[in-house]
Amino acid sequence: MALALLGILLLLGGLVTVVVWPETDPPAVSAEPRFQTSSLRDKPPTVILNAIDVRSLYPLGYIDYDSSQAVREELDIDFDADYQTTSEPDGCERDPLTEARYFSDFTNPERYRRYPLTLLMFPVDDPGGNEEDSRAFGVSIFPSPTEGTSLDEVRAWYRRCAGAVVTTTVVKNGQVLRQSSHTNDAVVVDAPKYDADDTFSLATEDEDTCDFVGLVRGIIIDMYCPPAQKDAGAELFRTLIARIRQA
Template identity: 45%
Template sequence: MQHGRTAAVTGPNGMPDQWSYSAPSGAASNRKLSRRTIVLGSVGIGVVVVLVAALVAWLAWPHSAPIEHADAPEKGRPLLSDKPPTMILNAIDFDSLYPPGYTEFDYTKMNKDSGYTYDPDRDYKSTSEPPDCTASDDPLYAAELGLDTDDDPERYQDSKISRLMYPVDDPGGNKEDSKSFSLAVFPSKDPTSLDFARQWYERCKGAKVTTVVSKHGQVIETEVITIDFGTVAAPESAADDSFAMTKDGKERCNYYGLVRGMIVNVTCPPEQKDAGAQLFRKVVIGLQEV
């Protein structure tokens, strides 16, 4: 018997059967599947069927993405900036958004001997070069304090949405190494873009700000500082517009996002930027879904 040749299977008339296959010489003409082959084949088919069924069920099941990763609702939703803050406060449980290990600041547990004393007789006056680059000229500072709006004080000037968070073991923020998170939500002067703030930081970058402190008409202190703030891209979120602040060329954990006419601001310790970014995303999505 020669290996490598094939033996044709013949039909009843002795001619090769065109519907048969050619098997190697020496191979059994009657090939039977073993019990093991049949069992393994059945198991394999069963596994495939189960996996396909599971995939179909998973695709059909409604999924809700985590709030920090959820898709933003369609654009064009009504602005929130002309609504009372209670509309937002009733829709979002801000207390549930605290980073792990943090709680709301408790001023009653703050160490009163902080070394700071308020002197009502002191007068502070700041000027800048170029002009209009002092802290009170900062458009975001003015917006957060409600200085650039004529809205009813009940809306956001006296009913601010803000949180200050400290570690649960130091709610008063007394320890030297205690680091805080902060959150603020307030109306934007421009409901469509944060360019008004970017342009101010760009124009005032490198500005010299002189603050003169006087008491009873006598100058008692003069301080000169250089503004070195800038803006870079903020962590990805569902905000309509956003940026992160820089100081001395270094990115800070200080994020601003515009959502339906409202500005979200989150600050956090430098070593906890991931937690700060997550908090930022959660609040942005919360406002998109109000």
């Protein structure tokens, strides 16, 4: 799951250029409630960027992804071909997180500038992510496609589509060029809620994973981390939730 998300992020453009405003000291006495609950779904991405203070999020020994250091494999993509995706059972072709991240109205650059907000953090000794185990931390932040304080619809999709077989057929000029299938092996497990409205983790039966999904004030946090650094990943997840909660 984490490798698939990493591939999508790199393919769609890597890092998002961010503008970070310095934080100001909080007032000595505040009449504001401890937790902000109003939705941030319709706010511009700069509101989130200013709240999370990107440069303070990096784990020790991590830096920005450097595409100039990456050894790229040639992508086997024919842009003139038609890529048709089906699933068994039906409706499992594309997960709702991917749908919300890249295909919702909130990706409109004229109104929202740019969602999702994407952050890739790589070890200083592998800034291009060339090692087989890249040890990367990846964060994607974007508005929930619907109002509410629950991820139940997303959670239900993963449960219904666990074990689903997804088939991609490449067709060009009426001829099938190739066909490939993969099985959706992600399952939903509990995650620390912290101050989020809702959270869960994604895991697989045959490998250790570190994937967290959270919803806070109408904003979804989707992140992964190296399984060996799951504690650091959980702390990063907690920090993101807290800062968006207080935005």
